[in-house]
Amino acid sequence: MTGFIKELLLDSGETLINVPTDRPTLVALGFSEARADELCLDAERVAKSVAVGAARRALYVAEADPLFLEWQYDETPEKEKAWRDKVAEIKALYPLPDRT
Template identity: 65%
Template sequence: MTNTIAKLQTPGGEDLINVPCDLLVLIALGFPEDRAKELIATAQKEAELAFLVAARRAAYVAEADPLFLEWQYDETAEKEKAWRDKVAEIKARYPLPERT
């Protein structure tokens, strides 16, 4: 997974943007290896979360929103259940990590 770190301050105090998530690059910028690995892991988690949020959003728009509109129009229990079931299906398909 090719990621970048959006904002980063080097150990020397220099502010950088869009730094590649590459161990050798981070070490060359003055980070100890263990800190560089932490930065990479954090950036990967952030990228995975961003992907899941975007995928959920797209699925809601394409799949759940039309069902919601049908329910709003018809106001039947069946339409509401179909919409809520679709939302639950999307959440199961793209589970977000537990908040700590």
């Protein structure tokens, strides 16, 4: 997956923006192969996290928020359960990536 590192600090103290996350580019910038691999993996994790967050937000707006509003209006345990179940369903459908 080729993406971009939003901001990258070089050993020289110089900050680069929107650096391609491919190993040859990072090695050419002076990073070791191991560090280049780490940077690529970190960028991939960030991209996955952003994608999961966007997918969750879209479903919350489309499916969970209307149920929340119904619960706020009716204040019944059934409406609250429907809303909470929908939120749990969305979280299960799009789990957050591991931070390890």
